[in-house]
Amino acid sequence: MTLVDTDPRPTAAAPGPAATAAVRTTGLTKTYGGRTVVDALDLEVPAGVVSGFVGPNGAGKTTTIRMLLGLVRPTSGSGTVLGEPLAHPARYLGSVGAMIEGPAFTPALSGRDNLLVLARVGGLPTARVPQVLERVGLGARGDDAFRSYSLGMKQRLGIAAALLPQPRLLVLDEPTNGLDPAGIAQMRELLASFRDEGMTVLVSSHLLAEVEQVADHLVMIRRGRLVFQGSVADLVATQHPRIVLRTERPEDADVLADVAAALDWPATSAGGEVTVPLAAGTPDGEAFARAAELNRRAHGVGVVLTRLELERPTLEDAFFSLTGAGSGDVR
Ligand SMILES: Nc1ncnc2c1ncn2[C@@H]1O[C@H](COP(=O)(O)OP(=O)(O)O)[C@@H](O)[C@H]1O
Ligand SMILES: [Mg+2]
Structure with missing residues (x-):
């Protein structure tokens, strides 16, 4: 040089x-x-x-x-x-x-x-x-x-x-x-x-x-x-947080997913666990309010929860989802 x-x-x-x-x-x-x-x-x-x-x-x-x-x-x-x-x-x-x-x-x-x-x-x-x-x-x-x-x-x-x-x-x-x-x-x-x-x-x-x-x-x-x-903060903000719930009786998971869907919160049920994805950037307060509402509604239909958590993707999750690293499509 x-x-x-x-x-x-x-x-x-x-x-x-x-x-x-x-x-x-x-x-x-x-x-x-x-x-x-x-x-x-x-x-x-x-x-x-x-x-x-x-x-x-x-x-x-x-x-x-x-x-x-x-x-x-x-x-x-x-x-x-x-x-x-x-x-x-x-x-x-x-x-x-x-x-x-x-x-x-x-x-x-x-x-x-x-x-x-x-x-x-x-x-x-x-x-x-x-x-x-x-x-x-x-x-x-x-x-x-x-x-x-x-x-x-x-x-x-x-x-x-x-x-x-x-x-x-x-x-x-x-x-x-x-x-x-x-x-x-x-x-x-x-x-x-x-x-x-x-x-x-x-x-x-x-x-x-x-x-x-x-x-x-x-x-x-x-x-x-x-x-x-x-910035790193901007990257984390692009990722979707989610509420994850588990029901005491596995067969209740589908019921709970329907409860969420009735609230216009699309949910997926798999292996006895229900996942409710939230929009990227959803603040903690709003996410916790939704989790509480799901808990209330579950109780209302006689479904007992053994797990109720707000999951936020890590930086590593963001990297994998954006770049496909590790998923075998590296050329
Ligand atoms: N001189 C070159 N001729 C042909 N293909 C190349 C050449 N240099 C790099 N490539 C190809 O370009 C792609 C990107 O390579 P590279 O820039 O080295 O990626 P990275 O540094 O992110 O691992 C690879 O598929 C590589 O094989
Ligand atoms: Mg290189």
């Missing part, structure tokens, strides 16, 4: 959200041999956040990232990174640090020497090397051979390399892939500290659980298409 002389030019005359996106795309598309692997993505990643870019394996995350970094040419669509057009990567790459699919380093060289080579090749000040080693927690291991590093240390050295140009945007492709829980926790802390220093971090993962605790913002894709982007 080239370090360009970045004069602080304002990106747009008008302030507001339009000026603050770190990444924005419109209709970003990539086809390989007639197959569309990234399909008309309209992305908007705000500046100054950790954005989790999630979707099952094969969803198109790496291809999207490659297009953002000028490594792959979009088939169609447009966009900006740090306010500069995708069509002119040289204008923004000097302010972007990236690690894609595991960094490539020379095994016999120390972490420090690997970084020194990269700094010299990239025309970056070698004085940055000890700073970035320290920054990723490799200060004490910088003189050990790369091949002696654990996977977590290798990933952190890759991040150190990405930090060399003092980027405003850090793009990390699956940095937690294969790490043990301690390594994932370390990575999370590192990403949060970059955000706290004012960097924007775009971090991909095929596992929501690996990024959900650190992500302020989420972008979810499935089969190349955007299925959600926004």
